[in-house]
Amino acid sequence: MLAGFIRLVFFFCLIYFAYLVLRVYRSATHPPKPASPSQIQGEMVKDDVCNTYIPKDEAIRDLRDGRERFFCSEECRRKSRAA
Numbered sequence: 195m196l197a198g199f200i201r202l203v204f205f206f207c208l209i210y211f212a213y214l215v216l217r218v219y220r221s222a223t224h225p226p227k228p229a230s231p232s233q234i235q236g237e238m239v240k241d242d243v244c245n246t247y248i249p250k251d252e253a254i255r256d257l258r259d260g261r262e263r264f265f266c267s268e269e270c271r272r273k274s275r276a277a
């Protein structure tokens with residue numbers, strides 16, 4: 195009776211250990227990804243017209259005088275061109 199119980203506990207410990215090994219193995223091969231890589235690693239650029247910062251991949255680009263400029267909206271780009 196007691197031996198049966200010990201065997202049962204040992205069996206569950208073995209399963210739990212296997213589960214832990216599997217979890218460590220999976221986290222080692224598949225590292226958890228950051229929630230939003232584009233927001234964390236994304237470069238911020240300045241809109242010189244309204245002085246706000248926007249993510250580079252969301253900004254409106256305009257090449258002028260050989261220099262790339264970034265704007266938050268089409269309106270800001272127009273203002274910059276008018277100036």
Ligand SMILES: [Zn+2]
Pocket residue numbers: 241243244245246265266267270
């Ligand atoms: Zn703007």
